[in-house]
Amino acid sequence: MKRSYLLTIISASVLLVVPLLLAALLSSKGLLSQLDARNLSPSWNHLFGTDWLGRDMLTRTMKGLALSIGVGTAASISSAIIACILGLIAATLGKTADRIITWLIDCFLSVPHLVLLILIAFAAGGGMKGVILALALTHWPSLARLLRAEILAMKVAPYVIISKQLGKSSWWIATRHMLPHLLPQFIVGALLMFPHAILHEAALTFLGMGLSPHQPAIGIILSESMKYISAGMWWLAVFPGLCLFIVVRAFDMLARSLYSIIDPSRARQ
Amino acid sequence: MKLEAIGIGKQLPDKSWLFRSIDLSIRQGEIVGLQGASGSGKSSLCRILAGMDSPTEGEVRINGHLLPKRGYHPVQLVYQHPEHAVNPRWKVGAILNEGWQPDDELLDALHIDRSWFNRWPSELSGGQLQRICIARSLSPHTSYLLADEMTTMLDAITQAQIWKTALQIAERRKMGMLVVSHDRALLHKVCDRVIDFHAWTV
Numbered sequence: 001m002k003r004s005y006l007l008t009i010i011s012a013s014v015l016l017v018v019p020l021l022l023a024a025l026l027s028s029k030g031l032l033s034q035l036d037a038r039n040l041s042p043s044w045n046h047l048f049g050t051d052w053l054g055r056d057m058l059t060r061t062m063k064g065l066a067l068s069i070g071v072g073t074a075a076s077i078s079s080a081i082i083a084c085i086l087g088l089i090a091a092t093l094g095k096t097a098d099r100i101i102t103w104l105i106d107c108f109l110s111v112p113h114l115v116l117l118i119l120i121a122f123a124a125g126g127g128m129k130g131v132i133l134a135l136a137l138t139h140w141p142s143l144a145r146l147l148r149a150e151i152l153a154m155k156v157a158p159y160v161i162i163s164k165q166l167g168k169s170s171w172w173i174a175t176r177h178m179l180p181h182l183l184p185q186f187i188v189g190a191l192l193m194f195p196h197a198i199l200h201e202a203a204l205t206f207l208g209m210g211l212s213p214h215q216p217a218i219g220i221i222l223s224e225s226m227k228y229i230s231a232g233m234w235w236l237a238v239f240p241g242l243c244l245f246i247v248v249r250a251f252d253m254l255a256r257s258l259y260s261i262i263d264p265s266r267a268r269q
Numbered sequence: 270m271k272l273e274a275i276g277i278g279k280q281l282p283d284k285s286w287l288f289r290s291i292d293l294s295i296r297q298g299e300i301v302g303l304q305g306a307s308g309s310g311k312s313s314l315c316r317i318l319a320g321m322d323s324p325t326e327g328e329v330r331i332n333g334h335l336l337p338k339r340g341y342h343p344v345q346l347v348y349q350h351p352e353h354a355v356n357p358r359w360k361v362g363a364i365l366n367e368g369w370q371p372d373d374e375l376l377d378a379l380h381i382d383r384s385w386f387n388r389w390p391s392e393l394s395g396g397q398l399q400r401i402c403i404a405r406s407l408s409p410h411t412s413y414l415l416a417d418e419m420t421t422m423l424d425a426i427t428q429a430q431i432w433k434t435a436l437q438i439a440e441r442r443k444m445g446m447l448v449v450s451h452d453r454a455l456l457h458k459v460c461d462r463v464i465d466f467h468a469w470t471v
Contacts, residue, residue, distance in 0.1 A: 158353045161321050166368030166405070167341035180358055 005257040012254035015246060016069065022058075023066035030059025031216060042235050049235035052228060061240045063216040065247055071128065071211075072198040075135030079197070080190035083140040087147030091155070101144070108141040117200055121209045131210045135197045143189040150185055154178050184262040191255035195248040202244060218244050270297045270332050272318065272344060272413045272445055277327030279313050287313055291327070293464070295413060298443040300436070302456035305466025311449045314466075315415045318447065319346040331412070341368065345406035349418035351398040355390045362386030365401050369408040378434040379404050380427075396423045403431065407438060413445040421450065432459055 034054035042049045048057035090101035108116070117134045124130035154160055154177070163173050204210035205219025213220055218240050225236035271294050278289035287310040295301050305311050316322040318329055320336040329336050331343055348354045355364045365371060365386065376383070379400045385393055393401070399419070406414065414435070420428040436459060439446050450456055456463045 158348055159356045162346075162354055162405075163367060165319065165321070165342040165345060166408075167339075168367070169339075177356055 002261060005261050008253050008257040009261075012250040012257070015250035016254070019062050019065035019243065019247065020069060022062040026056075026059045026062055028059075028063075030056030031063065039233060041233075042239075048239040049233075051224075051236055052233075057221075057235060057239060060216045060221055061218070061243050064218040064221055064240065065243055067211070067215060068198045068201055068218050068244070069194075069247065071131055071135070071201045072194045074132050075139065075197040075201070076190055076193040078132070078136035079139040079193055080143060080186065082136065083143035083147060083189070084186060086140065087144040087151065090144070090148040091151035098148070101148070105141045105145050108138065109145075113138055113196075113200060114203060117204055118207065118209050121204055126209055127212055128215075131201055131204055134204065135200055138200075139193050139196060143186070143193065146185060146189055147182065150182055151178070154181060184259070188255050188259040188262075191251065191258065194251040194255075198244070198248055198251070271295060273330045274314075274318060274324075275327055275330065277314075277317060277324040277329065279310060279317065279322075280325040286325075288466075289326070293318075295445040295447055297412070297445055298439065299462075300439060300446045300448060300460045302460035302463035303447060303449045303466055304451065304453060304456055304463060309466050311466055312417050315346055315417045315447065315449060318413075319344045319415055321346065341408065341410045343410060343412040344415065345408075345411045345413070346415045346417060347399075347403055347406050347419045349421055351395060351402045352390065354402050355398060357390055359390070360386065361388050361390060361393060361398075361401055364390065365405055368405060369410075371404045371407070375404055375407060375434075375438075378437070380430060396427050399423060400427075400431065403435070409442070411444060413447070414439070415447045415449070417449045418451070419448075420455075421452075428455075 032055065034050070037046070037050050037054040038052055040046055040050040040054075046056050046058065048061055050056055051060070086101050086104070090098045116138045120134035120137055121130040124133045157177075160173055160177050163177055164170075168176075201210060202217070202219035202222065205217045206223040208223070210219055211217040221240045222237060222244075225233070225240070228236050273295075274291055274293040277291050279287040281287055291314065293301075293314075303311055303314075313322065317324045320329070320338075320342055336342070336344065355361075362385075365381075381397075381400050381404060385397060385401070390398060399422070403419070416435070420431055423431065432455075435446070438444060448456060448460055453463075
């Protein structure tokens with residue numbers, strides 16, 4: 001059982017590293033227009049074909065994925081840090097702090113992500129900064145709520161109270177009892193944010209509120225390809241879309257398998 | 270030298286009283302039984318005596334002093350459900366040695382098998398786990414042991430083994446005990462005196 005989860009984690013990690021490696025290895029020449037190689041369908045020279053300016057779609061897709069993974073990483077880490085701080089404050093600083101933060105979480109969760117994303121990205125002036133800020137400010141509530149609930153439950157868990165009876169200090173209890181329980185939840189929560197962040201980055205860029213058009217982002221590639229699909233250039237949308245799907249699924253599988261391994265109820269396996 | 274509850278009461282969030290004006294005293298080496306209906310507040314009283322919860326009124330004193338807030342607590346409580354009282358992420362050996370290192374004599378008396386130490390709590394039965402919890406709470410610094418339905422979930426033979434060991438230790442160390450149980454026969458067999466929680470609170 002554990003072996004199959006490990007296998008999933010390894011294969012998902014490989015799937016995530018491949019676009020990063022290819023993006024680094026492939027020359028930026030592929031991003032330049034080559035007017036004599038326009039609109040070529042997939043072939044051995046251009047595995048993903050070329051676009052209406054003769055740019056190599058494999059290079060654009062891989063560079064775009066690498067950029068998306070980078071943006072997703074920055075946004076997820078910032079979001080996870082926000083979630084961690086707010087979750088901790090809500091669970092430890094008394095009822096008023098808890099009420100304010102719970103209210104804030106409810107507010108953020110009651111508005112659709114995409115609407116908030118567009119508003120924040122627009123207010124921040126778009127571009128890479130706007131996208132990361134918008135993603136970081138909208139993805140924290142569910143993780144903050146989870147951490148708050150876990151800490152509150154652990155504070156009254158009999159084994160934590162018994163540990164205090166056995167003479168252990170609050171610091172000892174926090175590091176030996178609480179942290180080992182919270183850390184996996186935090187890591188998995190942060191990992192599960194990646195696919196969301198990447199998809200939302202692509203969606204924002206697709207809608208024209210995200211990264212600037214000269215950057216090879218998946219959202220831009222997909223958005224531009226819409227104009228050419230009716231002309232039969234299916235490869236402009238299919239390969240980048242498929243790659244985005246694979247990366248998102250890989251992150252999802254990675255997080256779920258990791259959770260299955262570190263979930264206490266499966267400790268026996 | 271005694272554990273005293275002086276006029277303690279516990280109010281529920283809806284402002285009704287779970288119990289009020291309870292005076293209880295357990296001398297060193299004395300074994301006191303407590304019986305009463307479910308929900309009458311026996312477990313809440315135990316938690317207050319062990320310093321895990323504070324009373325709405327009154328106070329608990331040990332040898333004339335208020336209960337200590339830090340360090341090893343001289344009043345230890347053994348729960349009815351051992352599976353809640355252990356960290357599921359810790360191996361049994363680590364759980365047992367959390368507060369102190371029980372000696373071989375105690376482990377043998379409680380029939381604790383050393384091969385359990387490398388297992389997870391989920392791999393032990395309730396009875397095995399309860400014996401670990403009892404050993405964990407019987408440090409030489411424990412002056413009073415509160416047994417809240419400690420052996421209710423165990424079979425008769427294991428119950429007998431555990432009570433035999435607990436009573437021997439209580440006698441040897443002059444440790445006071447409060448035994449909470451529905452089992453009148455057990456209470457009358459092991460306790461020096463038995464209090465009816467219902468008669469007390471009405």
